[in-house]
Amino acid sequence: MPSSPSPSSSVQAARRALADRLRELRLAAELSGTDLAVAAGWHKSKVSRIEKAVQPVTQADIRTWCEACRTEDQIDDLVASLRAAEGGYVEWRRLEPTGLRKLQQSYVPLYERTRWMRVYQPHVIPGLFQTDEYARALLEAITSFRNIPNDVEAAVKARLARRRVLTTGGHTFVFLIEQCVLDYQIGGPSVLAGQLRHLLSDMSLPSVSVGVIPSDAARPMWPVEGFTVYDTTQVHVELLTANVTVTAPSELVTYFRAFDDLSALAVYGPGARELINDSLRRLEAD
Structure with a gap:
């Protein structure tokens, strides 16, 4: 063995x-x-x-x-x-001593180097898809909860600036979103509605593939913590208190397998759009 x-x-x-x-x-x-x-x-x-x-x-x-x-x-x-x-395990308070802007900016070189990004998100709309209003509501909540200096406006601009990797050549993105994320009202109903419309638009980008895992899907693979795979060299796992960077080959293989198993549960194309539109219709009916 x-x-x-x-x-x-x-x-x-x-x-x-x-x-x-x-x-x-x-x-x-x-x-x-x-x-x-x-x-x-x-x-x-x-x-x-x-x-x-x-x-x-x-x-x-x-x-x-x-x-x-x-x-x-x-x-x-x-x-x-x-x-x-x-340490591979770094507390957010160490990464955000002056607020959120510098942390948002620090990811840019990694995003630009990565040719193949795979994202599993069970909690919020992935950052690269976020609208100004949705990102602001989320970052304000994080700032308040972690009791860190408030530089939300600058952090929102930095987060939105990272979106350019979606439309520059040589990148491929695969996103998996749990269906429940489409109903979590970050920022309230109007903000979420605008975010879902924006998501529908971004799904048309040639570099992007989006899968939505239906809430009623049979689950041989359970929902796990959100994580991002950068090429085949590292994985970032976001915990409530810390960011974990995984680079050990044996651990990477586990995350690759989890992503593949979660991918098999998702619907894509028209099926994914229908689930997003269902959430939009529920918002508009309220």
Whole structure:
């Protein structure tokens, strides 16, 4: 029987991925390891140790590295990756110390790198489909519940800006939504109605496939926590208190299988549209 993977395997994989990204930035900047060390004021061996994931990298190291490579726009994203690498389980309060805007922006490079995104959402309309009003209502609720600084308006703009990946080339998206999500009145009836109409429109995008899992479907696969699969390299799982990043191969396979099993329960095309229109008709009848 094969041995179980180490509990730290996801953490180690995340650290290696971060080290690879730092090396790519250095090479793109056409700097040698010695050049970067001199610019950073470090011992010449530190760059090599970081790139081999032998020496843990700090937030200060990332900032210095990016400044030397003139890629300051990558700092927030790399810091978010570092936080995931530090444990795979990162509390939202650590990711949102100044509000929600920076966290929304930090996902952009990951979204842009991902060629194949798979999203399972049992609670809310997926973020890439959200309207201004729906996103505002949701982010206001999160801000209030977590008692964090209120930068909702800036966070809404940052979240909506991520939508551009839906219409840029080279991306494929598959979304699975539990039918109950279509009836959860985030922001109230009028906001939800506008959101459902917007969802119907976005479903026509050539890069997008949307499946809705009917509430009365026979369930060999039960509803699980919401998660997003980025290509075949990592999964993000959103818990009430934390974001979990999964990179260990054995764990990834489990999420791939869960997505496939949930996909088999969903209806697509006209069937999905009919369920969305049913929810719209109920809203309009009230």
